[in-house]
Amino acid sequence: SFMWGTAVAACARAARWEEAVLLHHEMKARGMRPDKVSYSAVITACDRALKWQVAVELLQEMIASGIMPDIRAYNSVLSALARAGNTKLALELFERVKREGLNPTVFTFASLIKCFANNGDWKQALLLLEDMRISGVEPNLVTYNSCISACEQAGRLDVAQNLFNELEVLKIRPDVITYSALISTCEKAGEWRQALAYLEALKASNLKVNEVAYNAAIAACGRGYQWRKAIDLLRELSDTEGLKPDVYSYSSAIAACERSQRWQDAVDLLEEMIQKGLIPNVVCFSSAISACSKAGQWEFAMKLLQRLRDGQGLTPDLIAFNACITGCARSLQWEKALELFDEMVKCGISPDVITFNSLINACARASKVEQAFSLLKKMESSGITPN
RNA sequence: AACGGCAUAUAGUCUACAG
Numbered sequence: 001s002f003m004w005g006t007a008v009a010a011c012a013r014a015a016r017w018e019e020a021v022l023l024h025h026e027m028k029a030r031g032m033r034p035d036k037v038s039y040s041a042v043i044t045a046c047d048r049a050l051k052w053q054v055a056v057e058l059l060q061e062m063i064a065s066g067i068m069p070d071i072r073a074y075n076s077v078l079s080a081l082a083r084a085g086n087t088k089l090a091l092e093l094f095e096r097v098k099r100e101g102l103n104p105t106v107f108t109f110a111s112l113i114k115c116f117a118n119n120g121d122w123k124q125a126l127l128l129l130e131d132m133r134i135s136g137v138e139p140n141l142v143t144y145n146s147c148i149s150a151c152e153q154a155g156r157l158d159v160a161q162n163l164f165n166e167l168e169v170l171k172i173r174p175d176v177i178t179y180s181a182l183i184s185t186c187e188k189a190g191e192w193r194q195a196l197a198y199l200e201a202l203k204a205s206n207l208k209v210n211e212v213a214y215n216a217a218i219a220a221c222g223r224g225y226q227w228r229k230a231i232d233l234l235r236e237l238s239d240t241e242g243l244k245p246d247v248y249s250y251s252s253a254i255a256a257c258e259r260s261q262r263w264q265d266a267v268d269l270l271e272e273m274i275q276k277g278l279i280p281n282v283v284c285f286s287s288a289i290s291a292c293s294k295a296g297q298w299e300f301a302m303k304l305l306q307r308l309r310d311g312q313g314l315t316p317d318l319i320a321f322n323a324c325i326t327g328c329a330r331s332l333q334w335e336k337a338l339e340l341f342d343e344m345v346k347c348g349i350s351p352d353v354i355t356f357n358s359l360i361n362a363c364a365r366a367s368k369v370e371q372a373f374s375l376l377k378k379m380e381s382s383g384i385t386p387n
Numbered sequence: 388a389a390c391g392g393c394a395u396a397u398a399g400u401c402u403a404c405a406g
Contacts, residue, residue, distance in 0.1 A: 006392095035391095040393065041391075074393090079393065112394095113395085180396040213396080214397085217397090
């Protein structure tokens with residue numbers, strides 16, 4: 001049983017959740033009783049694969065088979081819920097942990113903080129930081145990194161910087177994750193200069209810079225309309241020993257060009273990444289589509305959409321369609337926009353409020369008042385509330 | 388007391404109005 005549990009853990013580590021679950025079931029079929037460690041391991045495998053429902057089921061199964069989950073088993077489930085964005089259930093489970101008289105650990109709090117971070121709720125994250133001190137759990141670097149990350153969505157760089165300063169007071173050394181989280185917070189705050197300053201500080205430290213930090217900085221430049229700096233960083237990343245640009249680097253750089261109305265540069269970067277042997281994903285394509293759309297290059301946008309349809313393992317998603325519809329709208333191609341709408345529905349993609357806004361805009365720009373109103377009706381009958 | 392299980396960072400889409 002111990003051996004099987006170890007095998008389950010190995011599957012979890014290798015990100016093979018199906019095999020972990022299979023092993024778990026075979027174990028039971030052979031009359032073995034997975035212990036709490038084995039259960040935690042298989043739950044962790046589900047966590048990595050975003051299978052929170054399975055994780056919750058396994059916890060229930062564990063209880064049903066007479067094994068009392070320990071705090072680490074709960075932590076595994078909480079992590080799965082946090083990763084999947086199920087804050088409500090996570091909080092319920094946290095209440096249960098306390099009712100059971102189990103002591104939450106620093107791991108427990110990290111998952112809960114991540115839940116609030118997902119929702120951009122930095123205030124709740126900071127309250128948890130306070131709660132953990134009160135309950136005698138010492139915050140660590142992961143706790144602080146999670147809290148800094150919770151400041152990102154709201155762009156509360158001030159709060160993030162206070163947390164960073166607290167680390168120094170506590171004599172906790174920041175790591176590359178701390179810096180990346182700060183850089184991303186700068187991005188959302190529109191502070192690209194500060195983002196670059198943090199990247200420089202990271203490079204000057206004895207920490208190892210990685211792609212994530214660079215990518216976050218590229219995105220920060222992009223949001224600040226610094227497309228040239230974004231591309232410079234991409235080049236610098238290429239030239240850095242041991243690092244190489246990945247799909248995130250390129251998608252961020254393409255998006256930077258898009259924001260700065262540099263559609264040709266965006267498309268060039270898309271081609272460049274292919275030449276370098278990277279496989280652009282739907283995000284790279286839709287960023288490039290959006291770049292063309294904004295520049296009135298609707299035909300080019302349509303061509304890129306076509307490549308997305310033809311590409312190996314690629315299919316246009318909601319955002320790709322929306323971006324292309326917007327391009328048609330701007331170029332007064334309202335009929336093409338409506339065709340794209342029909343196509344996406346046929347593909348089983350549910351249009352959202354942005355889809356309808358773009359379509360209505362397409363009709364509006366082309367003075368197709370009737371069609372615009374009929375879309376508004378269609379929107380409401382599809383259960384989408386006009387904003 | 389030890390052993391197999393737990394947490395943190397990066398990218399894409401719309402409109403009007405105001406500035």
